[in-house]
Amino acid sequence: MSEFNTTLRDHPSVRPDMAVDAGLRGFMLGVYNKMGVGLMVSAGLAWATASVTPVRDALFVVSDGRLTGYTPLGMILAFAPLVVLLGSAFLVRSASPRMVSLLYWSVVALIGASLGAVALRYTGQSLASTFLITAAAFGALSIYGYTTRRALSGIGTFLIMGVIGLLIAGVVNIFLQSSLLMLAMSGIGVLIFAGLTAHDTQRLKLTYHQLGGDQAAMGAATSFGALSLYLDFINLFQFLLVFLGQRR
Template structure:
């Protein structure tokens, strides 16, 4: 996994859990960045999925007998855009040992832009109503899980380590199923994905809270942590949203 999960702080075992204006400001900065990232992703997904000159650069489509144009595959550019976030995250683990605030922010917005562009598939595969409904469900679940991670006194570190291993398993299973195209396996992957990223949302929120106390008011370090924390939560949200769409989304 990339540094954005476990490399931007060494959190203490305990922290002052009292209400703290600085902590609220720090967390608000993270959530604002996540919200803006989701808006940017939605705009890019609409552009790549709906605007023909851009869509045709990214995706292969065809008009089916029922008259609906649907996704049939990726172009070379589309495949590069779809897989580059994972490559960049893995690469950043080696190349960004001590990132500056601008480098951490640049990484965040680069990942947001690439994921948003690749999510034109959502526009091409699912109905608008199911996309909106699933987004609202994901947002409600994300908010509740993040609140739990923020308020719980239980240490989630052990659970988080287990869930991160689960992400690796998900990636492997998903790659295998690209070739197998097994419907039952895809359903199991989707259910597991929802549960894993739901747990990671609570874990990452608690870890961000510990990060704030560990940094001791260092503004430069907190700026870096804000970007990495937003990246963690953004990826959790996007994955929950996509897995829920696979389970319940209405296809075009």
């Protein structure tokens, strides 16, 4: 879904050669903490929608413990985060910290609930191992984005275009059902969201200095930053699952 967090990337380019201070560390720690809690909430909701029988049966069509389709309510849930993110594009510039926080937790809850389908499609062991690999890769890429003096803003537009291409290809593949196209999309998706992880981390570092100590704006930026990195992580995880996940 992170093709729709491009609205969070509209800050002017600034050279990333600023000094790291306690305020910046506190800001970034707040972003990472909120993102981490969001991932835990999503994992809990995914477990619930995959394991609690009445909830599972209301959302998914399951045969012998494996996902075979979606109910109408499940289809609505699958597309709900996309609708929320599209709608939020009109609120970005005037949103209060409370509104942005509500947006973040709404997206986390919706995506988490819809990830029950992933839990029904892949074994628990492969989900756990892929999550750990994603976390390690995400951490390394985020550290690179935080510490590099190379400006990454130039690749942002290219990556966003790639995400739009992935979205179009995904819609096409709904009708084609091509495993080869899915494999190609997943490989490209891993590269794109790896790049976005580093890019978005650097962008957040620059955003902190652009806000100049505005606490209200800082509160909103923390939630927007957590949402951006959360979406990068979730997409990276799901694309890696295509290569590393073991189906039930």
